[in-house]
Amino acid sequence: MPNPEDIARPARLHSEAPRGETPRPETLRPETPHPETLRSARMRPEQRDSERAESAEEVIRLEGIAKSFGAVTAVHPTSFSVRRGEFFALLGPSGCGKTTLLRILSGFHPPTAGRLFIDGTDMTAVPANRRPVNMVFQSYAVFPHMSVGENVAYGLKVAKVARSERQQRVREALELVRLGGMESRRPAQLSGGQQQRVALARALVMQPKVLLLDEPLSALDAKLREHMCAELVRLQKQVGITFLIVTHDQAEALSMADRIAVMNHGHLEQLDSPETLYTFPATRFVADFIGRINFFAAEVLADGTVEAQALGKFRPAQDSLPQGAATAALRPEQIVVSTTAPPKQEGRSMARGTVSLLAYYGDYCTAEIVLEGREDSTEGESEGGTEDSPKDNTGGQAKMTVFIINNTPQAREIAREGQAVWCSWAIRDLLLIPQAGGG
Ligand SMILES: Nc1ncnc2c1ncn2[C@@H]1O[C@H](COP(=O)(O)OP(=O)(O)OP(=O)(O)O)[C@@H](O)[C@H]1O
Ligand SMILES: [Mg+2]
Secondary structure (H helix, E strand, O other): OOOEOOOOOOOOOOOOOOOOOOOOOOOOOOOOOOHHHOOOOOOOHHHHHHHHHHOOOEEEEEEEEEEEEOOEEEEEEEEEEEEOOOEEEEEOOOOOOHHHHHHHHHOOOOOOEEEEEEOOEEOOOOOHHHOOEEEEEOOOOOOOOOOHHHHHHHHHHHOOOOHHHHHHHHHHHHHHOOOOOOOOOOHHHOOHHHHHHHHHHHHHOOOOOEEEEEOOOOOOOHHHHHHHHHHHHHHHHHHOOEEEEEEOOHHHHHHHOOEEEEEEOOEEEEEEOHHHHHHOOOOHHHHHHOOOOEEEEEEEOOOOOEEEOOOEEEOOOOOOOOOEEEEEEEOHHHOEEEOOOOOOOOOEEEEEEEEEEEEEOOOEEEEEEEEEEEEEEEOOOOOOOOOOOOOOOOOOOOEEEEEEEOOOHHHHHHOOOOOEEEEEEEHHHOEEEEHHHOO
């Protein structure tokens, strides 16, 4: 079977409220850009929202799809839908079942259980060559002995498309991937990125309803990945075909996809828009897998307040949390660091600490701060209990990772190991993940 591919990633500004599946009303967080998302804006989310509103109809539906290989369960019963025209990403660590799921969709693996619908038709038992999908693989799968044009024309030839139509479609597909005029070259005379484009053109020329891409960028170097990522997004908008891309790179998924399905050990953990996944991760696994985050052991008390390691007692923004063990989570960019104590403020908390470890990333660095314990809390809505003894560092020192933008006065003051600092944060930014949230 043919086709492979590779591409990379742009980045998007996190400037909009979550727009995903699960609107979680009042607790919208302040818009805090993440260093990894600051590089290049792509398209404003509301623009994509309106586009999606016209085509929210589903093109793929999985109902309890599962797959076992002997004793190995690669995919546990999984159900979700992919909407027509969307850029959908399957994201998860190595071995979580992404490729297996893609192969089930393409027809290369029969599922052990469940049903698969494409465009409303039950395709569970339909062979691969009769499904309206095309797959682009991770390794280059262009035929080395054929020219670029012949590679792209291959599927059309097999499908017995007339020569004149074939030539026209091949030309158009090569234009789409910006390889116009390269028909007669051999793959060996192309760069890695160009070969991936040939593979893309080969899949696109078949005009599939859904294009399945398995780690199409993984063979490319970082710079080319970034470029090809932007190209994929452009291409998808231009042709309007539904893209289902598999990746283990969270930044890639965040920057490209309209929606992301996060998988872990063969289970679907969460399916949401990038913003919702990042801002409201449903499980500890998702919170940890997407972006950087600080975790603190916590307990939800009977009165709805929370006691957390190093953070003290506070009333969380979320309602109806189950009583008992939980994890409090805080993103690095939500923490303000200063060398002097910040003024006490309604709804904010602070802790003293020492910079213990710095990692340099050029435009910013991360600093690990060892906390001495919560110094103070002036919670807005919390009734009493604000000055409880800091419940810090049981079972070791509590630490926080923060971001420091380099070449700023703040960086010159703070970015020194051993520097005494204050960390402060808004209590409403503390996300509580109940123990059942797993991970
Ligand atoms: N043909 C097979 N026979 C037996 N086990 C398999 C087979 N294919 C996959 N598996 C197992 O199923 C699980 C999921 O594999 P899969 O290839 O879907 O993972 P993945 O998420 O694509 O990982 P990666 O990111 O490394 O490509 C793994 O534990 C893998 O070892
Ligand atoms: Mg895989």
